[in-house]
Amino acid sequence: MSESADTAEQPNPHAESVLKLAAAMQKATLQFGGVVALVAAITFTVLYGTSGLLGSVVGSAVAIVSALGTTAMMRKTANLPVSFMMVVALGGYAVKIMIVFGVMFALRGVDALHTESLAFTMLAVILVAAFAEFRAFKNTKIPTLIIESK
Template sequence: MSENFEIPKQPETHEEVIRALAKTVFWAAVSSTVITVVIAAVLAGVLVGSNGVYGALAGGAVGLLSAVTTSLLMRQTAGMAPQKVLFVVLGGFAGKMIILLIAMMVLGTIAALHRNSLAFTLLATILVSATAEVFAFRRTKVPTIIPASKEG
């Protein structure tokens, strides 16, 4: 049995770190969100019926789009200076919350969707994806403090 003590190449720039995190966060959020939606749809189907399934699937779709948006925002801002990223992230978060509110108000008026299944599934997917993103961040082996470049 041989031991491999080789250290994998670490990202050297802020952009490389953010892109590595975005990739890991994307897969963690998507996989956990899909599992949550399946569980919610089955549960809503058993408790409410077909309208519950439709509501859970609609809420899950909105929650999945929200999770994917986070990863896309990370990838798009990877090349920016860290100080600018703060403003983009805060604006993106506020924008996403407004869009989620509007989506829930619009979807809540559709009679074929069970409102509680829709709402609880969306809430569950957002909480689960956010938790998965935190664990993905902790699991990713990248430096979180990048020293100044040697060029400047």
């Protein structure tokens, strides 16, 4: 019994690195994504008025929630075995894409939203969030295996 108690108390080093990376990715996504969302909201308000603002705000919200879904999946699956975590990640991305398409499909008929403002803001925020996540991965000090091919 003492062996199982000892193993239960030992921290999972893989989970620790995943949680550390998730925190760094979330912080970077909110910082960079928030700046892009603000710039887009100002730009599309000047160009298209209230409908541009509303489209930009909705596009930003959908994109940021989608990007934060990645870190939420990482936090929820951090203690799972690595192989199962990858299955959940791939399935989670597929579900996330379907949800984003469903939201966009539902919003296509809303006249108060400027369509191009929504689309371009969402595209910009998603691209910047992906860059921010990559940058966070690169700058976070976690054990990483890089195999050099010859």
